[in-house]
Amino acid sequence: MAAILTFLVSLIGFTIIGVPIGFAVGLTAIVLMFFIGMPEPMVLARRLVTGIDVYTLLAIPFFMLAGEIMNRAGLVHDILKFANAIVGRFRGGLAYVNVVGSMLFAGISGSAVADTAALGSLEIPMMEKDGYDKPFSSAITAASAIIGPIIPPSIPMIILGSIAQISIAKLFLGGTIPGILIGLSLFGYSYYVAKRRGYPVSKSVNFKEFLQVFKKTIWALILPLIILGGIIAGIFTATEAGAIAVIYAVIISFVVYKVKLKEYPEILKGAALNTGVVMLVCGAAMALTWYLAVAQVPQSLTEFLMNFTQSKWIFLLVLNILLFFVGMVIDLTPALFLLVPILLPVSKAYGVDPVHFGVIVVANLCVGLITPPVGTVLYVTTSISKIKLEKLVQELMPMYLVLFVVLMLITYVPFLVLWLPSLI
Template sequence: MVLVLFFSFLVLLFLGIPVAFSLGLSSFIYVLSADIPLIIIPQKMYTGIDSFVLLCIPGFVLAGNLMNRGGITERIIDFSNALVGHIRGGLGLANIGASMIFAGISGTALADTASIGAIMIPAMEKEGYEVDFSAAVTASSSTIGPIIPPSLPMIIAGTLTGISVSKLFVAGAIPGFLLGIGLMIVSYYISRKRKHPKGARKSVKEIGKTFYGAFWAILMTIVILVGILGGIFTPTEASAVAVVYALVVGLFIYKELKIRDLPKIIVESMVTTASIMILVGFASLFAWIMASEQIPQMVADLMLGISNNKYVILILVNLLLLFVGTFMETISALLILFPVLLKVVTAVGVDPIQFAIIAVLNLVIGLTTPPVGVCLFVASSIGKISLGKIAKAILPFLAVSLVVLVLVTFVPQISLFLPNLLYGK
């Protein structure tokens, strides 16, 4: 029966059916084949999405859309450019810096690529940067979004396993910062080598002006983090605060958000949220089937049969997640694999919070690798270049991402220092 489940799932994926419906249809086929009452399907789907923590997904999605439509993206880019635009290849550095700030609002890589890329890729091309380099910088830096809090993948990981979402948010801060700095170093090196242009140095007054423009975006991230860390509100309540904050800033401070824009923004956020919730529901059914067939235990026994050494297991898990990330979307892969692999790594003494960061980082790297690197597709579409060209240009940035992944894997304190400091071991 297990073969029926996995064979049908792989065939449906191969036919190009979206992952959510591939999960649902393969589970339906299994339930029919195993003569299980069909009522189990809605029951397990509802159980999967019946979580208070998951309520923060529509909140953060809506807040991000409100801030983006309210003119926040341009102001973040202006501030980043004012700080580093005078350096050789400054627009590339500004692109990455803007992604680091935007990560504290959107929580998703795709939103980062689409929003910042739509402005920065044409601007960099106009200033004399190669379009493949511009698109590669945009796509690679967008992977910072799911690492720096808030993060939708970390919300999913926490919901699946009962790990504190607040601790996961905090744990992502240092790895996200390291990833951003690493990408900046590579971008600067390439820019020096290719003699990319640099802009005029901005005065303190000009920097202050652009900082004021981006201040409300930066403050939003601070409010969310301080509120969660200080125990003032939960991540779900923080998402509601973020929505109210975004409305006030967009309507009354930036004044670029109009009342007539709200219905369209709400509908877009509903569609995004619905697609995530359908995926969570079907994946919960799929996961229940795997658990009933003792698949997690079989995988754990198989890996632990190869070695009981923590570092060997981590290497094997990283290789598996990197491979899966090349053809499966982040949240889908997390829903299917994270609970299974968590059982394996905790058996050899890996901290669950550290592993959550490892898993998310592995899978977001897949967003910039063919054949299903959605950020690559979006960036290549904006830059009007082939997937082959951007895939080649992104290789140095992928190398840096892998270095950060190695550090996070083998130096636990990178992801555990802040949670232990703030919450205790």
């Protein structure tokens, strides 16, 4: 247990004093290196490099680049118009548009922050202009953004699959139904709020207008279908799907959306910067997890929990509580690297399916993105809407409850996660 305490105190300490998370993880690895009596810098350096020298991680820059290209092509406007054509005619329609827009954009970006930044800058002003409260507009934008890393393609699922040696294709499919359930639950809550507060009904779209919008948006809708269809059919792997997504995005950006070649240096720069941040954390975290394994932290934790309870269902409840609190203080990507190598062996000891475990972890940590004090999506939303953090969190409170219900469903009804992966 001394190794666990050293790990926790070091990581939390470095984070509290403001050390960037990638460097905080690396420094914690150095502390553990000395703690276990292996002060060999060459081993640390080798682990940093081999940590990102993983074939499956190639999918990350591919999907990030595809997302950057589609975003630059102005796809966001088309997605919102299409979502409005489907659900905008109902009371509180723009709240539904917000959620549907996030679900569709999730099939392109795979990132909650990208979803918030791209859609929030359009959705929040649009909702305000139509008579919606700013706190609610901001809250539904933040809450729906967490669908991004759950519905495929998902960058966190790629990272988790690489760490845990779980099929990324199965993780992608495992996240599909939970992502849809989160969207439907936010629909239900939005309907309740819209009726209670008297939010307006948007103008309905006739069939001719719907067809016009659909023709413009179909190119965006095809991409996630290609990715999922190809993976289910066994035509390509998740990494190859990333490369295909880039090729598809490049072709339609030139042919359909008329993106100019001179815009590509900025697109490549944006994708490279985002990839660099993720890979820095990946390398440092992989080094840290190696030292945790040497210190036998997973074995110690398994033994401790097995002495505490033999019940799989109580373990799953403890897992959800732990992930919720970790998600509040550590961002999604580093949390995956730090927790998965420790908790996966424990979950296997309790007989939890690895894909089920992976989806539970990602879904919980995604909720952490909208919980203070660290929630990244919260700060992106407040910077867009110019709303105080306290007001945003207050409006999010009922949504936390809604999301908790969905988390319990996917935790205690494994079929919701495992049905689609069982098809491949």
